[in-house]
Amino acid sequence: xxxxxxxxxxxxxxxxxxxxxxxxxxxxxxxxxxxxxxxxxxxxxxxxxxxxxxxxxxxxxxxxxxxxxxxxxxxxxxxxxxxxxxxxxxxxxxxxxxxxxxxxxxxxxxxxxxxxxxxxxxxxxxxxxxxxxxxxxxxxxxxxxxxxxxxxxxxxxxxxxxxxxxxxxxxxxxxxxxxxxxxxxxxxxxxxxxxxxxxxxxxxxxxxxxxxxxxxxxxxxxxxxxxxxxxxxxxxxxxxxxxxxxxxxxxxxxxxx
Amino acid sequence: xxxxxxxxxxxxxxxxxxxxxxxxxxxxxxxxxxxxxxxxxxxxxxxxxxxxxxxxxxxxxxxxxxxxxxxxxxxxxxxxxxxxxxxxxxxxxxxxxxxxxxxxxxxxxxxxxxxxxxxxxxxxxxxxxxxxxxxxxxxxxxxxxxxxxxxxxxxxxxxxxxxxxxxxxxxxxxxxxxxxxxxxxxxxxxxxxxxxxxxxxxxxxxxxxxxxxxxxxxxxxxxxxxxxxxxxxxxxxxxxxxxxxxxxxxxxxxxxx
Numbered sequence: 001x002x003x004x005x006x007x008x009x010x011x012x013x014x015x016x017x018x019x020x021x022x023x024x025x026x027x028x029x030x031x032x033x034x035x036x037x038x039x040x041x042x043x044x045x046x047x048x049x050x051x052x053x054x055x056x057x058x059x060x061x062x063x064x065x066x067x068x069x070x071x072x073x074x075x076x077x078x079x080x081x082x083x084x085x086x087x088x089x090x091x092x093x094x095x096x097x098x099x100x101x102x103x104x105x106x107x108x109x110x111x112x113x114x115x116x117x118x119x120x121x122x123x124x125x126x127x128x129x130x131x132x133x134x135x136x137x138x139x140x141x142x143x144x145x146x147x148x149x150x151x152x153x154x155x156x157x158x159x160x161x162x163x164x165x166x167x168x169x170x171x172x173x174x175x176x177x178x179x180x181x182x183x184x185x186x187x188x189x190x191x192x193x194x195x196x197x198x199x200x201x202x203x204x205x206x207x208x209x210x211x212x213x214x215x216x217x218x219x220x221x222x223x224x225x226x227x228x229x230x231x232x233x234x235x236x237x238x239x240x241x242x243x244x245x246x247x248x249x250x251x252x253x254x255x256x257x
Numbered sequence: 258x259x260x261x262x263x264x265x266x267x268x269x270x271x272x273x274x275x276x277x278x279x280x281x282x283x284x285x286x287x288x289x290x291x292x293x294x295x296x297x298x299x300x301x302x303x304x305x306x307x308x309x310x311x312x313x314x315x316x317x318x319x320x321x322x323x324x325x326x327x328x329x330x331x332x333x334x335x336x337x338x339x340x341x342x343x344x345x346x347x348x349x350x351x352x353x354x355x356x357x358x359x360x361x362x363x364x365x366x367x368x369x370x371x372x373x374x375x376x377x378x379x380x381x382x383x384x385x386x387x388x389x390x391x392x393x394x395x396x397x398x399x400x401x402x403x404x405x406x407x408x409x410x411x412x413x414x415x416x417x418x419x420x421x422x423x424x425x426x427x428x429x430x431x432x433x434x435x436x437x438x439x440x441x442x443x444x445x446x447x448x449x450x451x452x453x454x455x456x457x458x459x460x461x462x463x464x465x466x467x468x469x470x471x472x473x474x475x476x477x478x479x480x481x482x483x484x485x486x487x488x489x490x491x492x493x494x495x496x497x498x499x500x501x502x503x504x505x506x507x508x509x510x511x512x513x514x
Contacts, residue, residue: 056313056343056344056345057341057343057344057345062411063410063411074410075410077408077410077411078407078408079407079408079416081408081410081411081413081416082415082416083340083341083414083415084314084340084341084343084415084419086313086314086341086473087313087314088313088314088473088474088476089473100471100472101380101471102471122421123358150335150336151334151335151336151338153320153331153332153334153338154319154320154334154338154412155411155412156338157340157414157415158339158340158341158414158415159336159338159339159472162341162472162473163472163473164379164473164474214357214358214359215357215416215419215420216343216345216346216419216420216421217345217421219345
């Protein structure tokens with residue numbers, strides 16, 4: 001298994017590489033198309049980690065966990081239900097989440113597994129879908145909760161979830177990941193708020209990639225946020241929020257005070 | 258006023274330029290950042306026009322015309338209501354619209370005005386918003402109508418409108434455009450199906466850019482589809498659909514048979 005990360009060295013230079021202990025083994029070229037080993041290994045201390053990829057779209061699922069569906073008294077959907085978070089919503093590890101100007105309402109965290117697409121992908125059968133998954137990352141699908149149902153005629157999923165910095169991903173991409181035996185753990189200021197098994201997913205990663213690839217072409221670096229489960233809540237300005245997935249890592253962000 | 262178009266010369270070379278009668282005066286560099294005149298002028302005959310820009314997102318409005326709101330018995334919204342069509346939905350002039358595999362339902366046309374953003378744009382006041390508009394184009398906001406309300410709990414706006422080739426734009430970008438005195442005319446196989454005044458818009462272009470720039474950063478080349486009005490309908494496979502806006506041009510696409 002490899003963990004890939006992108007970084008900035010603080011002097012305006014960015015790069016990417018494979019994690020080796022407390023160092024990054026730098027590579028060059030295209031992360032998704034046979035990147036070349038440069039040969040340098042850089043101590044991670046002092047590097048700023050960036051979002052591990054730059055998706056052209058983040059496809060974010062709603063109602064994809066049985067426990068949350070049961071709590072909300074919703075049926076499992078007949079097809080993955082999703083919206084798109086734009087590329088401008090992207091935020092990386094430790095990046096500040098910014099409250100939208102003039103919005104004083106609740107800002108919710110949603111800890112999620114993210115699927116990172118590795119190859120251009122259209123109309124892919126489910127049995128081939130795993131070949132299009134490059135790896136997995138942590139997602140915090142941040143939501144301006146009071147925007148969502150502001151208009152009785154139109155649920156504003158895109159607006160509520162599309163604000164700049166509301167698509168937190170990272171800290172790295174794990175190329176092998178046993179999702180069936182892992183959990184998503186969310187900690188708000190150090191206090192556990194979510195801890196749910198990924199095995200409770202309604203549409204598995206392969207099913208999501210297959211189904212969504214019938215709805216739109218998925219591109220290398222695109223991210224599918226697999227939806228959340230029980231324990232979603234809101235953050236106060238200045239709160240620190242951590243999404244931890246065993247086997248991937250810990251994505252930490254702070255809601256700017 | 259300038260009309261800008263992108264083209265492919267049929268030999269794998271693409272470019273862009275300003276329309277001058279039946280020729281394109283080619284430019285180089287960034288269309289949105291002082292492009293340079295190359296000096297060559299190419300006859301348009303024989304060129305294939307491409308989508309005039311390549312948006313990182315197409316923000317598509319719902320319920321932005323008074324006549325359609327009245328017909329649907331909806332109030333004017335308190336804020337523009339929108340979804341995002343992904344970059345992969347983009348189609349240019351004369352490009353075939355493709356029916357999604359395994360979808361046999363109705364495919365609807367929606368003739369719309371498109372705003373093309375010229376400058377990075379965040380939290381812009383309405384009185385400054387016009388400075389961020391590069392120009393205007395025609396949009397056909399194509400929709401898999403029967404997908405939209407397939408799930409009673411979640412209106413599938415993104416999925417229904419996000420399929421590859423469902424975001425038709427073009428044929429060019431007009432940098433000056435008197436929207437208050439223009440109409441959107443939609444013709445299905447030559448028969449007029451929509452003819453509505455842009456003056457009936459609820460949120461003007463400047464208001465849309467200002468409001469949406471408070472929701473997400475808009476980037477050069479991004480497109481806001483201003484919403485449609487009366488006369489939306491569905492197309493049969495093989496139909497030709499034309500969106501004509503006086504002062505911009507005629508965007509023609511065919512639903513592949």
